Amino acid sequence: MELHSLRHAAIAVSAALFFTCQDGALAEPSAQTTSAAVSSEAASALAGMTLSAAQMRIAALRAVQTGHYALAAELGGLLLRADPSDPYGHFVIAQAELRRGNTTAARKAARQTLRYARTDVQKHEAARVMAAAYAQDESYFLSQLWMRRAMMDVPSEALGRRAGREYKASRTLSRLSLSLELSAAPSSNVNGGASEEISTVDGLPLVGILSPSAQALSGFSARGALSLGYAVQRGPTSETTLRGYGTLRRVWLSDEARDKAPSVENSDFGASSMEIGLQHRRRLGDKGPVVSGSATLGRAWQGGRHSYDYRRAAFSLVQPLGVVTALTAGLSWQHQQDADTAYNDVDTVGYQLGVIHDLGTPGTVSAMLIGGTAESQNGQITRDTRGLRLGYEPGAPLGPLRLSFAVSAFEHRYPEYRVLFPVPGGRADQVWRAEMQVTFEKLDYAGFVPVLDLSAERSESNVSRFETETLALSLGFKSRF
Numbered sequence: 001m002e003l004h005s006l007r008h009a010a011i012a013v014s015a016a017l018f019f020t021c022q023d024g025a026l027a028e029p030s031a032q033t034t035s036a037a038v039s040s041e042a043a044s045a046l047a048g049m050t051l052s053a054a055q056m057r058i059a060a061l062r063a064v065q066t067g068h069y070a071l072a073a074e075l076g077g078l079l080l081r082a083d084p085s086d087p088y089g090h091f092v093i094a095q096a097e098l099r100r101g102n103t104t105a106a107r108k109a110a111r112q113t114l115r116y117a118r119t120d121v122q123k124h125e126a127a128r129v130m131a132a133a134y135a136q137d138e139s140y141f142l143s144q145l146w147m148r149r150a151m152m153d154v155p156s157e158a159l160g161r162r163a164g165r166e167y168k169a170s171r172t173l174s175r176l177s178l179s180l181e182l183s184a185a186p187s188s189n190v191n192g193g194a195s196e197e198i199s200t201v202d203g204l205p206l207v208g209i210l211s212p213s214a215q216a217l218s219g220f221s222a223r224g225a226l227s228l229g230y231a232v233q234r235g236p237t238s239e240t241t242l243r244g245y246g247t248l249r250r251v252w253l254s255d256e257a258r259d260k261a262p263s264v265e266n267s268d269f270g271a272s273s274m275e276i277g278l279q280h281r282r283r284l285g286d287k288g289p290v291v292s293g294s295a296t297l298g299r300a301w302q303g304g305r306h307s308y309d310y311r312r313a314a315f316s317l318v319q320p321l322g323v324v325t326a327l328t329a330g331l332s333w334q335h336q337q338d339a340d341t342a343y344n345d346v347d348t349v350g351y352q353l354g355v356i357h358d359l360g361t362p363g364t365v366s367a368m369l370i371g372g373t374a375e376s377q378n379g380q381i382t383r384d385t386r387g388l389r390l391g392y393e394p395g396a397p398l399g400p401l402r403l404s405f406a407v408s409a410f411e412h413r414y415p416e417y418r419v420l421f422p423v424p425g426g427r428a429d430q431v432w433r434a435e436m437q438v439t440f441e442k443l444d445y446a447g448f449v450p451v452l453d454l455s456a457e458r459s460e461s462n463v464s465r466f467e468t469e470t471l472a473l474s475l476g477f478k479s480r481f
Helices: 003-007 012-018 040-045 053-065 069-082 087-099 103-116 120-136 140-151 157-173 255-260
Strands: 176-187 198-201 204-209 219-234 238-253 271-283 290-302 305-320 325-338 346-358 363-375 383-394 401-414 427-440 448-461 468-479
Touching: 053 069, 053 087, 069 087, 087 103, 087 120, 103 120, 120 140, 120 157, 140 157, 140 176, 176 448
Parallel strands: none
Antiparallel strands: 176 219, 176 468, 198 204, 219 238, 238 271, 271 290, 290 305, 305 325, 325 346, 346 363, 363 383, 383 401, 401 427, 427 448, 448 468
């Protein structure tokens, strides 16, 4: 949608919708149907007629449709003289003032419309006027919030799609962006503990007993993530964004887990992080790739204590290969500085290479190769990683549900790992994971829909401490747009 269209989103058809009940019949006129005289200017425009409230409603609608906004505002005022709680009178004024560029007056009238609104159509259209007024003032972030408010009372799927397009247009124009993720999940292994109590190492005559806290503990976890961005530079082919990101995870152990590990507290498994960074994205030519580079500084906490600081640099590329296929690639470097000792500092290099292909009606498939290395003075941390992730998303929803699937397999090797003695051949972990995401598209509230994530993960290792099984189910929310 063009900026001009967004700024004038509350078009004359909105007035017609507003004047119509949800079943398509004309709205009932105000209970107060006595005639009210109009001004000499309005009377001249209307051939000197004296109009009833119902007739003034129709005349006001025609005035909006034909661009006579001063007359429309005057007729709206006369409707309010007859009935100060008439939502249509306030709405006509809001429309007229918006078209005349009086955005403050338009917002004031739109708020009154919401106050007295009697139907979803009236609430929806009034919120759209608020969004359009803020967009006209180039306050696109506030415009997005009011479009979310409009979606709370969307009266039909067609109007919901229209509101979605207007929201996307406002988001594209806004320099400020905000994203919030919330999820909650029961899990059979909230601490990433081992599946068995006995600890063994292939190739070594060692047998141990793992502490309860090192074994899998069931419970409930909740996670939240907040992302903020501000475009400090924006052009036709590039954008530079200052961004901030924070995460918070909390865990509540089950009664069974508390009995198993009575010395462990919920807070021991809490985690949080905060980071700030700068990102630049650029398109190289009409058919060239989109490249992105970023630099980030961050801090992480574990169990309520400062765990480490980090700095990261990353580069990514998306190259279209025809109309339905794209190649993706990425490279990253991160230095992690331990809060207690430099011995545990880690330098990590990661890479990924993948392809995404749109099959049309059957859906979209993707394949991604992922790998990396971590170097540290602490041989327990030094590792190599490589893996493959396959994804599939059907092209059409299954009734009210939209599904997506993913499977992945990874191998992690720790060549210097020790359990009292060096592990023969080093420690080697194989991890398999299957995921399904279910989006409930029909349970829309303010443009947000619930999302159910189901995952199963199993890891095998020559060091049994790292053999785990995890089943998790989480419920969260995401924006449809």
